[in-house]
Amino acid sequence: MGREEFVFLLMGLKWTVALSAVAFVCGSIAGLVVALARTCGIAAVERIMAAYIAVFQGTPLLMQLFVVYYGLALVGIKMDAWAAVSLGLTLHASAYLGEIWRGAIEAVPKGQTEAAKALSLGYVSRMKDVLLPQALRISLPATIGFLVQLIKGTSLASIVGFTELTRAGNIISNQIFQPLTVFSVVGALYFLMCCPLTIYGAHLERRFAATSRS
Amino acid sequence: MNYTMDFTPVIDGLPNLLAACLGTFTLAICGMLLATVIGIGGVVLRQSPIKFLRWLVIGFVELIRNTPFLVQIFFIYFALPLAGIRLDPTPTAIIALGINGGAYAIEIIRGGVQSIPKGQMEAGLALGLHKAQVFRLIILKPALRAIYPSLTSQFVLLTLSTSIASAISAYELTSVSQRIESESFRSFEVYFTVTAFYLVISWVMMRIFALFSSRYFSYPVK
Numbered sequence: 001m002g003r004e005e006f007v008f009l010l011m012g013l014k015w016t017v018a019l020s021a022v023a024f025v026c027g028s029i030a031g032l033v034v035a036l037a038r039t040c041g042i043a044a045v046e047r048i049m050a051a052y053i054a055v056f057q058g059t060p061l062l063m064q065l066f067v068v069y070y071g072l073a074l075v076g077i078k079m080d081a082w083a084a085v086s087l088g089l090t091l092h093a094s095a096y097l098g099e100i101w102r103g104a105i106e107a108v109p110k111g112q113t114e115a116a117k118a119l120s121l122g123y124v125s126r127m128k129d130v131l132l133p134q135a136l137r138i139s140l141p142a143t144i145g146f147l148v149q150l151i152k153g154t155s156l157a158s159i160v161g162f163t164e165l166t167r168a169g170n171i172i173s174n175q176i177f178q179p180l181t182v183f184s185v186v187g188a189l190y191f192l193m194c195c196p197l198t199i200y201g202a203h204l205e206r207r208f209a210a211t212s213r214s
Numbered sequence: 215m216n217y218t219m220d221f222t223p224v225i226d227g228l229p230n231l232l233a234a235c236l237g238t239f240t241l242a243i244c245g246m247l248l249a250t251v252i253g254i255g256g257v258v259l260r261q262s263p264i265k266f267l268r269w270l271v272i273g274f275v276e277l278i279r280n281t282p283f284l285v286q287i288f289f290i291y292f293a294l295p296l297a298g299i300r301l302d303p304t305p306t307a308i309i310a311l312g313i314n315g316g317a318y319a320i321e322i323i324r325g326g327v328q329s330i331p332k333g334q335m336e337a338g339l340a341l342g343l344h345k346a347q348v349f350r351l352i353i354l355k356p357a358l359r360a361i362y363p364s365l366t367s368q369f370v371l372l373t374l375s376t377s378i379a380s381a382i383s384a385y386e387l388t389s390v391s392q393r394i395e396s397e398s399f400r401s402f403e404v405y406f407t408v409t410a411f412y413l414v415i416s417w418v419m420m421r422i423f424a425l426f427s428s429r430y431f432s433y434p435v436k
Binding site: 060062067070075076148152158183186195198 | 276279283284285293370375380401402406409413417
């Protein structure tokens with residue numbers, strides 16, 4: 001594998017990073033809405049959100065990408081692969097992050113909500129100033145764990161036809177007939193992205209376990 | 215834009231799709247079994263007194279957990295023939311699923327073993343039981359109970375990731391649906407239906423796992 005091929009892989013890597021970032025940021029915003037709706041106290045809304053989460057957690061990401069990709073074309077929205085895949089991954093992330101953060105919001109001791117109510121804080125202030133900051137801390141290891149899942153999940157965009165790192169690897173491997181070398185390099189690039197996050201997540205988890213024990 | 219849904223190709227392909235569900239189940243179950251074997255073997259090696267073996271397992275787990283399954287399956291697909299092993303896509307996919315699931319299983323099982331207080335082992339030995347007896351009579355069930363929820367949810371994830379095996383055209387639901395789609399161009403109808411199939415498959419799996427759990431792991435201890 002020459003220098004040119006490696007540069008082509010790096011171009012793919014750029015799109016993998018962009019896709020992960022867009023899906024994580026947009027997914028976080030949507031996920032926050034999901035988590036808040038899931039804990040809002042209105043039974044009907046909570047049940048709809050639970051179903052939304054269950055659908056995304058009970059089907060393969062690949063199928064979700066297919067359905068979004070072809071579903072958008074169906075309702076007449078012309079989108080290129082990049083936009084469709086971003087949207088698919090965003091929806092996927094919103095369900096998973098929503099579920100992680102719901103758990104975190106519910107893990108905050110009930111006294112916090114009661115104290116906030118006793119201080120006559122409104123819903124917005126109660127969430128923004130009391131519950132969410134604590135929930136965020138609790139959820140951080142799981143959130144980082146999901147970010148790693150998401151980065152790995154962007155590889156499925158290659159099956160839908162979006163040229164990111166894995167598809168770049170496929171193209172190069174078909175050109176130079178050295179699949180093992182190419183996919184080793186591709187795997188190494190993913191590893192370099194994910195491993196620091198995994199280590200950081202594990203570090204946070206240990207620190208969190210240590211502080212909650214003392 | 216007006217589009218009329220046409221599910222005829224899906225209905226015509228229904229026997230094929232249902233047969234493919236069995237293919238997905240086969241991949242999933244064989245993958246789970248292999249993952250369990252690798253998981254247990256990995257934990258044993260992980261506890262070994264030889265430092266090199268311990269590091270080997272740690273390296274394996276981190277390597278698998280930090281790279282996409284799609285890249286792993288491509289790698290294995292191309293690597294096996296070079297190692298002189300010629301297999302069809304489906305067994306190759308099972309091996310890939312087992313290796314991937316195995317890495318996660320190692321971490322989960324290790325957590326379960328560590329969750330048993332050391333005193334239980336010591337107490338068992340003090341009562342004159344053999345090591346194997348202590349393991350079978352005292353440690354096994356609480357350890358299984360501790361790892362059961364995370365292990366089974368990992369298995370559901372493994373079942374869902376069988377769809378990625380379509381990339382090497384293993385026989386399962388996604389690859390069959392792709393064939394129907396490419397013949398009929400009814401992409402949305404096909405994939406929407408198949409997504410619903412997956413939802414049923416994962417729901418059934420969760421029900422079965424929950425049933426096992428309430429049968430064998432419920433308190434009071436049976």
